[in-house]
Amino acid sequence: xxxxxxxxxxxxxxxxxxxxxxxxxxxxxxxxxxxxxxxxxxxxxxxxxxxxxxxxxxxxxxxxxxxxxxxxxxxxxxxxxxxxxxxxxxxxxxxxxxxxxxxxxxxxxxxxxxxxxxxxxxxxxxxxxxxxxxxxxxxxxxxxxxxxxxxxxxxxxxxxxxxxxxxxxxxxxxxxxxxxxxxxxxxxxxxxxxxxxxxxxxxxxxxxxxxxxxxxxxxxxxxxxxxxxxxxxxxxxxxxxxxxxxxxxxxxxxxxxxxxxxxxxxxxxxxxxxxxxxxxxxxxxxxxxxxxxxxxxxxxxxxxxxxxxxxxxxxxxxxxxxxxxxxxxxxxxxxxxxxxxxxxxxxxxxxxxxxxxxxxxxxxxxxxxxxxxxxxxxxxxxxxxxxxxx
Amino acid sequence: xxxxxxxxxxxxxxxxxxxxxxxxxxxxxxxxxxxxxxxxxxxxxxxxxxxxxxxxxxxxxxxxxxxxxxxxxxxxxxxxxxxxxxxxxxxxxxxxxxxxxxxxxxxxxxxxxxxxxxxxxxxxxxxxxxxxxxxxxxxxxxxxxxxxxxxxxxxxxxxxxxxxxxxxxxxxxxxxxxxxxxxxxxxxxxxxxxxxxxxxxxxxxxxxxxxxxxxxxxxxxxxxxxxxxxxxxxxxxxxxxxxxxxxxxxxxxxxxxxxxxxxxxxxxxxxxxxxxxxxxxxxxxxxxxxxxxxxxxxxxxxxxxxxxxxxxxxxxxxxxxxxxxxxxxxxxxxxxxxxxxxxxxxxxxxxxxxxxxxxxxxxxxxxxxxxxxxxxxxxxxxxxxxxxxx
Numbered sequence: 010x011x012x013x014x015x016x017x018x019x020x021x022x023x024x025x026x027x028x029x030x031x032x033x034x035x036x037x038x039x040x041x042x043x044x045x046x047x048x049x050x051x052x053x054x055x056x057x058x059x060x061x062x063x064x065x066x067x068x069x070x071x072x073x074x075x076x077x078x079x080x081x082x083x084x085x086x087x088x089x090x091x092x093x094x095x096x097x098x099x100x101x102x103x104x105x106x107x108x109x110x111x112x113x114x115x116x117x118x119x120x121x122x123x124x125x126x127x128x129x130x131x132x133x134x135x136x137x138x139x140x141x142x143x144x145x146x147x148x149x150x151x152x153x154x155x156x157x158x159x160x161x162x163x164x165x166x167x168x169x170x171x172x173x174x175x176x177x178x179x180x181x182x183x184x185x186x187x188x189x190x191x192x193x194x195x196x197x198x199x200x201x202x203x204x205x206x207x208x209x210x211x212x213x214x215x216x217x218x219x220x221x222x223x224x225x226x227x228x229x230x231x232x233x234x235x236x237x238x239x240x241x242x243x244x245x246x247x248x249x250x251x252x253x254x255x256x257x258x259x260x261x262x263x264x265x266x267x268x269x270x271x272x273x274x275x276x277x278x279x280x281x282x283x284x285x286x287x288x289x290x291x292x293x294x295x296x297x298x299x300x301x302x303x304x305x306x307x308x309x310x311x312x313x314x315x316x317x318x319x320x321x322x323x324x325x326x327x328x329x330x331x332x333x334x335x336x337x338x339x340x341x342x343x344x345x346x347x348x349x350x351x352x353x354x355x356x357x358x359x360x361x362x363x364x365x366x367x368x369x370x371x372x373x374x375x376x377x378x379x380x381x382x383x384x385x386x387x388x389x390x391x392x393x394x395x396x397x398x399x
Numbered sequence: 400x401x402x403x404x405x406x407x408x409x410x411x412x413x414x415x416x417x418x419x420x421x422x423x424x425x426x427x428x429x430x431x432x433x434x435x436x437x438x439x440x441x442x443x444x445x446x447x448x449x450x451x452x453x454x455x456x457x458x459x460x461x462x463x464x465x466x467x468x469x470x471x472x473x474x475x476x477x478x479x480x481x482x483x484x485x486x487x488x489x490x491x492x493x494x495x496x497x498x499x500x501x502x503x504x505x506x507x508x509x510x511x512x513x514x515x516x517x518x519x520x521x522x523x524x525x526x527x528x529x530x531x532x533x534x535x536x537x538x539x540x541x542x543x544x545x546x547x548x549x550x551x552x553x554x555x556x557x558x559x560x561x562x563x564x565x566x567x568x569x570x571x572x573x574x575x576x577x578x579x580x581x582x583x584x585x586x587x588x589x590x591x592x593x594x595x596x597x598x599x600x601x602x603x604x605x606x607x608x609x610x611x612x613x614x615x616x617x618x619x620x621x622x623x624x625x626x627x628x629x630x631x632x633x634x635x636x637x638x639x640x641x642x643x644x645x646x647x648x649x650x651x652x653x654x655x656x657x658x659x660x661x662x663x664x665x666x667x668x669x670x671x672x673x674x675x676x677x678x679x680x681x682x683x684x685x686x687x688x689x690x691x692x693x694x695x696x697x698x699x700x701x702x703x704x705x706x707x708x709x710x711x712x713x714x715x716x717x718x719x720x721x722x723x724x725x726x727x728x729x730x731x732x733x734x735x736x737x738x739x740x741x742x743x744x745x746x747x748x749x750x751x752x753x754x755x756x757x758x759x760x761x762x763x764x765x766x767x768x769x770x771x772x773x774x775x776x777x778x779x780x781x782x783x784x785x786x787x788x789x
Contacts, residue, residue, distance in 0.1 A: 010641070011415075011580075011640065011641050011644040011645070012415070013414060013415025013416065013417060013418065014412075014414050014415065015411065015412065015413055015414070015421070016411070016412040016414065017411040017412070018408065019409050021405065021406070021407040022404075022405065022406040022407070023405055024403060024404050024405070024406065024660075024661070025401075025402070025403025025404065026403065027403060028403065031405070190401075221641065222625075222628065223641075223644075223645060224622065224625040224629075224645045224648050224649050224652070226625075227621040227622060227624050227625035227628075228618055228621045228622060228625070228652075229621070230621050231617040231618045231619070231620050231621025231622070232614065232617060232618060232621070234617050235612075235614040235616075235617035235618070238612065238617075239614075250401065251400070251401050251611065251613075254401040254613075254661070255401070255613060255614045258614050258660070258661065259614050262614070262618075267657075270414075270648070271414070271644070271648065
């Protein structure tokens with residue numbers, strides 16, 4: 010059953026080796042004070058920080074720096090940034106980094122002029138945005154979350170041990186994003202493959218739901234095949250421009266509303282991983298991979314035809330006259346083999362979890378789900394499987 | 400070799416059975432005078448005209464009508480509309496119909512306040528837009544051209560016997576488009592299947608070029624499979640909502656810049672068909688199908704690997720140990736079988752061409768081409784094949 014939808018995406022994407030050249034022109038559209046938001050210094054090591062600062066200065070901008078944004082950005086960091094924005098009357102927040110930095114920038118944008126408590130209003134109660142927001146733009150250095158072209162903002166509240174995701178309306182999307190695949194060359198393999206699973210997971214969360222076969226399902230199959238193809242190349246040769254370019258654009262599309270239109274979605278894996286992240290601070294994509302494998306093995310019978318399609322269309326498994334269950338499981342096995350080939354860590358112990366954490370994670374997980382609604386006990390079983398995974 | 404690109408698409412899409420409900424809110428963003436542009440009355444037969452007029456009146460708009468926009472909209476019609484826009488100081492052009500009506504609306508928008516001759520400036524010399532434009536919006540009743548979410552405007556100059564296409568910058572895209580698949584239910588099968596080939600052709604023009612396998616190629620394969628799947632259902636049961644819904648959204652995506660990013664493109668089939676259209680006024684999709692089959696058979700050896708991929712990934716042809724040429728040709732045969740199954744006319748005589756026209760069409764065709772640059776003689780051979788097609 011095709012669902013009605015509204016699609017709106019005003020982000021301008023500048024993609025390629027020379028994409029940064031467009032920054033000057035874009036800066037002309039905004040006021041004098043720019044907040045430069047970034048992480049823990051990798052943009053300095055690759056020389057990007059100096060390039061950006063030099064362009065900002067050429068354009069006569071006052072620079073307000075927010076540094077040290079962490080992989081799972083905290084609400085505390087959002088609050089720190091929001092205060093800076095107010096104090097300096099910032100006109101544009103320029104996020105330079107991966108999804109964490111961009112998510113944090115959106116959080117700051119929406120929180121700076123919020124009356125009352127932004128965390129409660131926007132991440133707990135999902136209220137509409139009714140206060141002044143500050144334009145956000147991004148220069149991407151890590152492919153995975155798709156935050157560069159959507160309204161998503163995942164923030165962790167350390168005090169409450171809650172990692173909450175929120176998709177804001179398109180008005181909160183970055184106004185423009187600069188994507189140069191070469192910026193991802195120096196990324197450690199650990200983060201590269203984590204990002205690869207993150208983008209695949211975004212697609213699977215949309216794919217594994219609904220009995221239908223809407224156009225979006227076909228697009229997802231194509232995009233998954235493209236990611237698998239390029240991932241194998243990039244893992245072997247991290248400086249292969251074509252592979253990194255395909256992965257970068259795939260990740261933007263994978264977590265773009267366009268890949269979820271007209272169909273119901275799942276998102277249970279992300280809900281479990283968010284809590285896992287709140288307790289362990291593990292790499293997001295690794296946590297997703299660890300949870301996905303036992304999760305899909307727990308639910309595949311409830312969406313058997315789609316899992317068969319996953320096996321044949323994404324992994325090229327031949328149907329012959331095998332029973333559906335066998336084909337479906339072969340698809341999940343192929344996913345697991347791919348995950349291991351890439352060196353993605355799927356054991357929760359290695360990702361920093363302890364046995365004591367598992368029930369805490371399970372019990373605090375938000376229940377969504379497409380083909381099947383799990384109980385907290387079933388989630389605990391999935392976590393135990395991932396804890397024992399080899 | 401992945402190419403750099405800029406992607407920007409500010410069109411808001413309202414999709415589904417209740418999409419028209421969003422018109423009121425959108426109208427609030429524009430001034431008092433709305434030009435209602437449409438074709439030859441099919442929107443009156445389906446009751447849509449009355450619905451739209453009633454909403455416009457409720458919103459207190461002055462309505463200026465431009466009616467009788469033809470399937471291959473003429474520059475004369477553009478000029479008529481541009482005059483109306485100036486005389487009435489129109490604030491919004493609301494195109495209700497298929498791609499022809501929307502293309503014409505964009506032509507009017509860009510021409511109304513153009514100094515000098517708009518045809519020469521915008522469709523012959525492809526100059527940038529530097530005059531005031533009037534916002535365009537659309538309510539779509541025919542899936543095929545994708546004009547509802549791009550900057551394309553194909554206009555025919557009857558005096559010059561030239562059909563010229565131009566992609567304007569994203570600022571010329573419809574501001575919003577309303578897509579209700581039910582509006583396409585009453586479309587004659589002839590136009591339905593013509594539109595189906597049109598959307599497939601847009602994808603193939605992008606696909607059959609370049610030696611690479613960029614992400615876009617994988618997306619195109621997915622979208623083609625979705626179109627083929629839904630086309631077969633829609634031809635048998637034109638009121639199947641799921642199938643018409645998938646086709647409508649597929650056509651929007653197929654001729655969207657998103658399906659051509661990062662790769663070289665072909666567009667020779669469209670160039671030949673445009674001249675065919677200028678001489679015969681044939682249904683665009685039918686002309687494309689007639690030209691595509693002999694064209695692909697003429698060039699497939701120059702892009703052999705891609706044609707093999709087309710056969711296996713789009714049509715599910717098994718490679719086994721067959722020679723590449725055989726697999727490639729089997730893919731084109733599968734396309735031909737599909738075209739015939741849908742009832743698409745591929746004989747140029749049936750599409751209104753005469754033998755005398757063929758050299759005129761061939762000699763006036765713009766030469767583009769991806770894998771191979773054809774000569775005018777080779778184009779004539781292709782047209783002769785299509786003239787003799789069974």
